[in-house]
Every structure is written in structure tokens, then in C-alpha cells.
Amino acid sequence: MNFFELFNEDEIKSIHQASLWILENIGLKVRYEKAKDIFLKHGCYWDSENNTVKIPSKIVEEYIKAFVPKFIFRGRDPEYDITLPDDRPCIVTGSSAPDIVDPITGKTRRATSKDIANIGFLVNELKGYDVFSISTLADDAPEGQFSISRFYPALKNCLKPVRSNTPNMEELKQVLELGKTIMGGEDAYRERPIINHHYCPIISPLTMDVDSTASYIYCVENGYPVYGTIVPNAGVSAPMTLAGTVALGNAEFLALAVLTQMIRPNTPVIYAVLSTAADMRTGGYAPGAIETAMLQVAHSQMARFYNVPSGGYIGLTNSHLNDAQSGYETGMGVTAALLGGADLFNMGGLLSSLMAFDFAKAVIDNEIALMLKRIVRGIGVNESTLALDIIKEVGPGGNFMDHDHTLKHMRSEVFFPEIANRDMREIWESAGKPDAHARALIIAKQILTKENPASFSEDIDKRIRERFPGLVKGEPGWYE
Numbered sequence: 001m002n003f004f005e006l007f008n009e010d011e012i013k014s015i016h017q018a019s020l021w022i023l024e025n026i027g028l029k030v031r032y033e034k035a036k037d038i039f040l041k042h043g044c045y046w047d048s049e050n051n052t053v054k055i056p057s058k059i060v061e062e063y064i065k066a067f068v069p070k071f072i073f074r075g076r077d078p079e080y081d082i083t084l085p086d087d088r089p090c091i092v093t094g095s096s097a098p099d100i101v102d103p104i105t106g107k108t109r110r111a112t113s114k115d116i117a118n119i120g121f122l123v124n125e126l127k128g129y130d131v132f133s134i135s136t137l138a139d140d141a142p143e144g145q146f147s148i149s150r151f152y153p154a155l156k157n158c159l160k161p162v163r164s165n166t167p168n169m170e171e172l173k174q175v176l177e178l179g180k181t182i183m184g185g186e187d188a189y190r191e192r193p194i195i196n197h198h199y200c201p202i203i204s205p206l207t208m209d210v211d212s213t214a215s216y217i218y219c220v221e222n223g224y225p226v227y228g229t230i231v232p233n234a235g236v237s238a239p240m241t242l243a244g245t246v247a248l249g250n251a252e253f254l255a256l257a258v259l260t261q262m263i264r265p266n267t268p269v270i271y272a273v274l275s276t277a278a279d280m281r282t283g284g285y286a287p288g289a290i291e292t293a294m295l296q297v298a299h300s301q302m303a304r305f306y307n308v309p310s311g312g313y314i315g316l317t318n319s320h321l322n323d324a325q326s327g328y329e330t331g332m333g334v335t336a337a338l339l340g341g342a343d344l345f346n347m348g349g350l351l352s353s354l355m356a357f358d359f360a361k362a363v364i365d366n367e368i369a370l371m372l373k374r375i376v377r378g379i380g381v382n383e384s385t386l387a388l389d390i391i392k393e394v395g396p397g398g399n400f401m402d403h404d405h406t407l408k409h410m411r412s413e414v415f416f417p418e419i420a421n422r423d424m425r426e427i428w429e430s431a432g433k434p435d436a437h438a439r440a441l442i443i444a445k446q447i448l449t450k451e452n453p454a455s456f457s458e459d460i461d462k463r464i465r466e467r468f469p470g471l472v473k474g475e476p477g478w479y480e
Contacts, residue, residue, distance in 0.1 A: 076158075080161060085309045092133045094135060098137050103360070111139060126447075133163040134154045148171070179193065201256060205237050275298075287317075298340075313347075334368060338372050371415060419440055
């Protein structure tokens with residue numbers, strides 16, 4: 001598949017050189033002492049006047065050679081393992097929203113562990129999704145179990161890869177203990193680490209925090225799957241110009257990727273971003289803007305320059321409803337990113353600038369995801385698909401509808417949507433004029449009122465609950 005590109009070869013090299021200049025001449029403010037020590041041990045130097053770590057260009061160029069071209073997400077069931085970029089597009093839910101749109105009342109409320117269980121079940125059954133990035137927080141988490149109250153219901157109800165983060169090292173180790181308990185011990189877990197970790201260690205512009213960086217380094221040291229996302233915001237935490245934002249974000253990616261290789265050479269990374277441009281009329285955050293899609297295309301082009309997978313939070317919306325704005329922001333964002341070569345799409349289920357999960361939106365986004373996968377399959381050109389003998393047989397003025405060739409190819413050539421309505425207006429009116437949101441909620445309810453095939457065995461669940469007393473139930477179920 002040929003990709004849409006925003007930069008020519010000289011412009012790619014210019015951005016690369018600009019990023020090297022940033023790292024060598026401006027550097028990073030590194031707040032976590034261990035990260036600072038790793039940089040200095042491997043040839044970087046400390047600028048005491050500006051309190052920054054500066055990374056010489058030759059160091060960056062040397063560690064780029066250790067980058068590897070593939071990243072693997074592992075699920076509870078190996079059937080659902082995903083390798084990037086081979087299995088692109090990898091469709092992931094949006095993550096960590098504090099709120100949920102209640103499917104009964106339609107009102108926004110704080111999300112709970114039951115909501116996570118339901119979303120995990122839904123993602124497990126919707127074929128467009130490949131990875132469940134835990135979509136919400138859990139407001140009912142017992143004290144001291146914030147993260148495990150998210151990971152437990154997610155893993156319990158989804159066989160696909162599960163991905164999220166933890167706020168500190170203590171909770172990271174608790175979540176890893178959950179994974180080891182599920183798998184039957186440390187050796188089994190190390191052989192197949194089913195929890196996929198994600199952090200944002202670099203806060204734009206050019207600042208490494210403490211807790212996320214510590215957790216990220218711990219995962220790399222121990223060989224647990226982890227990657228980071230870069231989040232420059234043009235006009236606020238990055239230059240207003242898109243080229244400047246790409247150069248800054250690219251420098252931040254290189255800094256994190258180089259640190260990764262310093263710790264453990266040949267560790268897989270993903271060039272993951274949520275690069276945005278602020279709406280300077282208000283200073284508002286605008287992940288649904290077309291510039292977010294353009295920036296993803298630009299970063300994906302840089303990722304190909306470094307021969308690593310790419311993607312991130314794309315196909316998001318600022319809309320608070322499943323309305324036209326939600327549809328066109330999601331649709332334009334993911335289509336541009338797909339054609340621009342992105343491999344990973346954190347796109348599913350979120351409204352209100354990543355603040356609220358909506359079940360109907362998740363089902364609609366599943367349909368968009370299946371459309372993206374159809375695009376990637378492309379158009380096969382061979383004797384059967386060119387169909388010259390069929391065209392000759394039917395002839396001018398004929399009809400292909402009742403031909404065997406049509407029956408043979410109709411399901412493989414054309415995607416049949418469940419949400420999009422293609423009925424005549426009279427049929428739609430007689431059905432009560434349901435909109436996409438209403439049709440999507442019906443599908444969500446149909447899934448969440450049946451038995452979940454992904455649920456833990458009694459033995460595994462007993463081990464977990466003995467190990468973590470007072471843990472949330474983690475059981476799915478409709479809301480009536």
C-alpha cells in the first residue's frame with residue numbers, strides 16, 4: 001500500500017536534523033535521577049546552568065541503529081496477539097476517561113469497575129477492535145486498589161490484549177502481581193506477559209517526569225511490553241507551527257527511544273503520539289481537529305524514516321454527542337492517518353475530548369474500524385476479479401445481480417455495515433426513524449446481555465481474590 005506523505009525526502013532530513021539540534025543544544029529537563037544517570041553513563045552530559053541533560057547527535061544516531069521494526073501486543077488468548085506493523089491497522093479503544101455516558105439515562109456520571117467489565121466484554125465481542133486500552137477509571141475502587149480495580153475487570157472480561165498505565169511504581173507492581181497470578185506464576189508470566197504497559201514519560205516541552213519515567217524504566221529493565229506516547233500541543237506546549245511541533249515531538253520520541261535502547265538494546269518501541277494544535281480562540285484542547293490527523297501523518301512518516309511502528313490517539317472528537325461532528329472528526333482523522341501509514345489507532349468509544357466513554361460511540365467506532373480494515377485489504381487484481389469473461393457473458397444492457405460470480409464475491413468484496421442505514425426512507429420511517437446512536441445501543445445491549453466467553457475460570461478467579469482481598473467484583477451486566 002502506498003502512503004500519503006506530507007514531506008519530501010529533504011524535509012524529512014530537515015526535521016530529523018532539527019530534532020538532533022534540539023536534543024544536543026537545548027536538551028531535556030530530567031526530573032527522575034535514575035533516568036539522568038542512565039543518560040550520563042551513556043555519553044550524554046549535564047548542563048548545570050540550565051539543569052538539562054543534553055544528548056549529542058552522534059549518541060542519538062548510534063542508538064537509532066538499535067531500533068527494531070516490530071512490536072507485539074499479547075492477549076490472554078494467543079489467537080488475538082497483534083504484531084505491528086504486520087497486522088495494521090491495530091484498533092485500540094481510547095483510554096482513561098473519568099466519566100461514562102450512562103446507556104439508560106443518557107447522562108454523564110463517574111465510571112466504575114462494572115463499566116470497565118462491560119467495556120471489556122464489548123471489545124472482546126466487537127471484531128473491529130484488536131486491543132482493549134482500559135477506557136475509563138473506576139470511581140468505586142477500594143483504597144489502595146486504584147489500578148488493580150481497572151486491570152482486573154478488564155482482563156477478566158477480554159481475551160484480547162489489554163493495555164493501560166499505572167500512576168506509580170507501587171501500583172505497577174500490584175498489577176504485575178495480578179498478571180502473574182492469572183498466568184500461574186512469575187516464570188509463566190515472563191514467558192507470556194499479557195499486560196501491555198503505556199506511559200507518557202515526557203511532558204512537552206522536553207521534560208521527563210518522575211513516576212511515569214520510573215515505571216517505564218522498570219518495565220524496560222524487566223522486559224515487560226511497554227511504550228510511550230508523545231503529546232505536544234501546538235500553541236501551548238509546542239510551537240504554533242506544525243513543522244515546529246513535529247520537530248519538537250520527534251525530538252521527544254527520539255529521547256525516549258534512545259533511553260530505552262540504553263537500558264535494554266533492541267527493546268521494541270512504537271512511535272506513538274497525540275500531537276495536537278490548540279484552538280487559540282479559547283486555548284481549547286482540540287484532539288478532533290484536522291491538524292491532529294495531519295500531525296499523525298507527519299509523525300508516521302518520520303517513524304518510517306526510523307523503521308519503527310507508529311500510531312497513537314487518532315480519530316478522537318471534541319463533540320459531547322454522537323452527532324455529525326463526532327462522525328466527521330473521527331472518520332476524517334482515522335482515514336487520513338491510515339492513508340498516511342499509521343499502524344496503531346487509539347480511537348474507540350470516547351467523546352468530550354477523551355473525558356467520557358459512550359457505549360454507542362464504541363459500537364459506531366467498531367464499524368469505522370472494520371471499514372479501515374477493508375481499505376487495507378485493498379483491491380485484488382487477477383483474472384477472476386477483472387471478470388472479463390463475465391462482462392462478456394452479461395453483455396451490454398445486461399444485469400450482474402443474479403450471476404454466480406456476484407454471489408461468489410459479494411461478501412469478500414464489499415463490507416456490509418450494521419449501523420449505517422441503507423434502507424429506503426419509507427422502510428426507515430416505518431421502523432421508527434432510528435438514528436445511528438440508537439442502533440448502536442441496541443447492539444451493545446445484545447452483547448452485554450449474553451454470556452461472556454472470556455470470563456476467568458473459577459480456579460483463576462479464586463486465586464486472584466485470595467491474593468487481593470476486597471477486590472471489586474469485575475462482573476459485567478446490563479444496566480436495567
